[in-house]
Amino acid sequence: MVEQTAALRHWGVSIGTMPTGAANSLTDVAGVTVGHCTLADDAIQTGVTAIKPHPGNLFRNKVPAAVHVINGFGKSIGLVQVDELGVLETPILLTNTFSIASAADGLLDYCLGQSPEVGVTTGTINPVVCECNDGYLNEIRGRHITRQHALEALANCTSQVDQGSVGAGRGMSCFGWKGGVGSSSRLISVGDATYTLGALVLSNFGDAGWLRLDGTPLGDLAASADPERSEDKGSVIIVLATDMPCSSRQLQRLAKRSVVGLARTGSYIGQGSGDIALAFSNAQTKPHRAEDAVPTFQEVHEDHLEQGFQAVALAVEEAVWNSLTYAETVVGRSGHTRQGISVRKDEILRRHGRGHSTL
Amino acid sequence: MVEQTAALRHWGVSIGTMPTGAANSLTDVAGVTVGHCTLADDAIQTGVTAIKPHPGNLFRNKVPAAVHVINGFGKSIGLVQVDELGVLETPILLTNTFSIASAADGLLDYCLGQSPEVGVTTGTINPVVCECNDGYLNEIRGRHITRQHALEALANCTSQVDQGSVGAGRGMSCFGWKGGVGSSSRLISVGDATYTLGALVLSNFGDAGWLRLDGTPLGDLAASADPERSEDKGSVIIVLATDMPCSSRQLQRLAKRSVVGLARTGSYIGQGSGDIALAFSNAQTKPHRAEDAVPTFQEVHEDHLEQGFQAVALAVEEAVWNSLTYAETVVGRSGHTRQGISVRKDEILRRHGRGHSTL
């Protein structure tokens, strides 16, 4: 595991002034857990990352959820139903593009095992799997992810989020550097209550020349690391979690603000980039069974989404940066290499020239 | 006013077996009122119809709402914000295509009068106006609707719905016959509760050759009434109201089923037809002010939408038919004439051959 000191905040850089949760990660939202399965062997540099919205049976107790397709150059599974019904009923898996099928099969193993009624006395279940293309470092045509790897990622879920070149992030690239998994969180005050909003990204996007740290242009640094590949290809998956009581419509509005965080890092949302945001709230669950015909839900007043939108912008920006600062250098397929950006930490900080942004 | 005996049910034809509300109209949903302003003078055959979701101040106490654009060949005002925020904050006005602006101005007069804080100490307001093209009967380029007509329609709102060639329906055509305003409702049982779903249509659509009554083809009859114009042009606006507690996402799912009702009357959703459905629930209101930071709402379990979907299919079908059976013949611009379909009542009933459908 990469040490905690790899976080952007340990570099002395904070994004904005909103407070973060205790671990500055997705799992600051109580009940959310994250697990990885990492494959790192020569030309095989890939993995699976699992996110569980709550520790119980998600099929029986679904969470309100929403999807925003920032750019649909992507091969996800399960988004159509989330969009229609506004709930998530399985954990979320992230993996490489050609492994969505085997990951989905593993997720089905897991979910069918938990709920023997599915497909027998009740309907089916909607597995959600998202992906990025790690083919620069990983021999993606080999489709090395199996159902078992998905099950391992699910089994490894804990309230601590390992970041960088791990899990689905193992083979990812971001602005010409080594990308991967990054996370961050923000606290939101509504009346007397404090809510948490967490973001986790699988970063695999960005034109090398466009990178920015909290506004400071770093494109020329990145270009030196990546002479060949300068376009905003790849993809990014953004998972947002909150314990603020939100309807699926409100979660979609939150998800839409992910693009602000991406743009702040320098993305122009490239044409070949599959940029997808998923948001859920685990403040309340929706039962599968209709025993309570007209249940009651809390829903934050629309005006209070404002802070949530700010939180998304900042947490997504910082999560992308954490995916960079945590990422160790990886050498993969055909000797392809992506350097961890921490090799240029001193120069980056010198350019950035301030430990703490005024926003 | 056209007598009540003009309803399709008074012809002895019922659509489906679900029970209707007391008046078989939109206003069976308690609190909903409808008003018309009708202009009928030679080449001027047009009007305004107003729908109020509840009797109070809608800006201060909004109703959950949703839009479904069946075919966007239409010039409505206000749908974008309903889609984003999931609420309706003004009455709905219906009028002819080139009068949406003056109708919107009248609606603004009404709403700004009710809420002096709008535009001063709080934000703006989103007037909702939908339209169909009545240019066959009405000299539409003359733009004869003024703000005052909009205010009259709003002032005329009562719990009784006049149907046929009235209000915005004055100049409309449907399947080659005289169309206009039609309404119908259905009752939904959820647990011990009974909810009402009402539909009101402004019918101005339909290819003369495709008309059906509860499955019985009547296209050849219609064609004789309309030798020139056989395409599914025009438009239809569908307003759905319910007192079932629904989120805006659920209301959108209800709105989407409007197309089933249209298809059952014979529409194939013509390319030049602006077919728009708006749905709202007045079971609960959402306050403009955020005093209660995290209010609580009821939301029917998704499984119970099933009956609502059936209700929409049947009520929309019957509302279209009521717009036909209530409509009196109108002679308008350049002597253009649309016959009320009741002139062929006997032949239609003979062909239909059954007083009551088995579904």
Place this chain on the structure above:
Amino acid sequence: MVEQTAALRHWGVSIGTMPTGAANSLTDVAGVTVGHCTLADDAIQTGVTAIKPHPGNLFRNKVPAAVHVINGFGKSIGLVQVDELGVLETPILLTNTFSIASAADGLLDYCLGQSPEVGVTTGTINPVVCECNDGYLNEIRGRHITRQHALEALANCTSQVDQGSVGAGRGMSCFGWKGGVGSSSRLISVGDATYTLGALVLSNFGDAGWLRLDGTPLGDLAASADPERSEDKGSVIIVLATDMPCSSRQLQRLAKRSVVGLARTGSYIGQGSGDIALAFSNAQTKPHRAEDAVPTFQEVHEDHLEQGFQAVALAVEEAVWNSLTYAETVVGRSGHTRQGISVRKDEILRRHGRGHSTL
């Protein structure tokens, strides 16, 4: 193979008066082929159906395409990218809900085999797989479909469409009867040109009480065949093909009219039904490589979509009915049985009372 005489037209019933293509099926669109792999062994009653838009390499020469989600209670793969880019770059596979992953893996095998550059010197590929839940007849939790079955369906593609209880349709149910695969087509005249529009459905939807044949209610017949299950659950996938030159926006407009065909058979678009329409035009292809920077395409004038919309309404209605009339009775899991509706042919025709609809 079920004999050709099973078609609705061989019962003497035509839907509408537009002419059909030579085979009255999807493959009347030149270049389109369809293949099945069927598993029929005791509790295993399922399969895969493959549709190829043209005989070449679809990745290198993509076809304009569009998706319309009628009701998103479904677990498809690949629709997000079709929506963004407006092209289809693989064949379409249909199978059961829990086999989308293995079918997608088989489709990847096929496509990666065809295009060794994918994932190496160019980007990834977007496999499209849609599904319905055949769990009433098929032991769906067993996930009996393998990659190999997907490859067999692809290998079996020919210009003849077997219909009924075959391929992905093996275990499907429709309005309480045996459903499955059905197809139909219509010819469209634009200027001097004649184009073909074909529809293929995988029918697994419909409330037993709501079935209609060209307007004639048959719900009570169906109810007797299906005492337990009356709701509009299941799903339906609709694939539309045409050789009319259409943009992806126009194809989406065509796809949206599928719902008219469904409604004409009696669907109210049930809340638990995953109803998805996919449309493509193989009149022109779009090259993967950008050698021609600004290529030229034909696009039918919007007014000429009108006939296409009529064609979709009628062809989808007839395709659903062909899925019923072709379907043989299947006994599957736990002795569950779905009767082929042809056992009631005489009674249905007696009720319908006319060999040819006037529309």
Place this chain on the structure above:
Amino acid sequence: MVEQTAALRHWGVSIGTMPTGAANSLTDVAGVTVGHCTLADDAIQTGVTAIKPHPGNLFRNKVPAAVHVINGFGKSIGLVQVDELGVLETPILLTNTFSIASAADGLLDYCLGQSPEVGVTTGTINPVVCECNDGYLNEIRGRHITRQHALEALANCTSQVDQGSVGAGRGMSCFGWKGGVGSSSRLISVGDATYTLGALVLSNFGDAGWLRLDGTPLGDLAASADPERSEDKGSVIIVLATDMPCSSRQLQRLAKRSVVGLARTGSYIGQGSGDIALAFSNAQTKPHRAEDAVPTFQEVHEDHLEQGFQAVALAVEEAVWNSLTYAETVVGRSGHTRQGISVRKDEILRRHGRGHSTL
């Protein structure tokens, strides 16, 4: 008229390194013209801005167009039909929120005058009007815009774009400073061809604390100018024009990238901000009449949109900044004041510390 030296580039700051068109404005796209009508009298600080995609009759020769609703807290007219049909058939008007109706009426006057066939021998026309809320400076409830003002803006269209506190921009606020109309453009090379992409914004958005100039935080400066109002309320309308041959689907992809430009200026897309992007290409027109049944269009290969996306990000960012740097201080309703940001030019440039960004 504010002198040309007010442009951000005359401050010595360029956004990115892509070349601009000759005037660095929307009208660098040949054929596009822009006109204003400005009302500036005490509490009346408002206006209308008109954009004509080409000099001819737009109804008879429409331009491909698309809409992207970034945040739908807005009251536009006409977007639904642009979304459905993918064309613009009138000029675009911008004005204040409560004047969309009178502006639409003026636009109808203009268009009906141009095309006597509309509403008589052919269908109706879809006026497009977008708005922002200028109620802080302008007595918006007075609804001072008349049809005549709309006609004046249309009559004033030229190939030069006045920027700042003019036209619809007269009463707008942006990040606590005086906002208004801003424009910028970029050149795109595709093969041997050079295309232009222009952006025009009506800026009325932004949380005072979040403002950035090419990455440099300026929030504390802005806060001092705007002690009361710090949230991202208001709205922004973005109009994109290009002469690159694009389909409406591609134009929508371009429009979606507007949000990147906004985010780069510091927007987090506030919940109460109506942020709408409209894009059109005047490279080719689509005739209203279907004389040519299957016309031919060029469409840039999808890969070449990449530069267009970069151009949108940069041109929108610079257009917002031009709206700020051009804007003169305005005192309006109740003595409310918005300062032109140029009063702090020296301090801003000192902080920014570089005349030319490395991206």
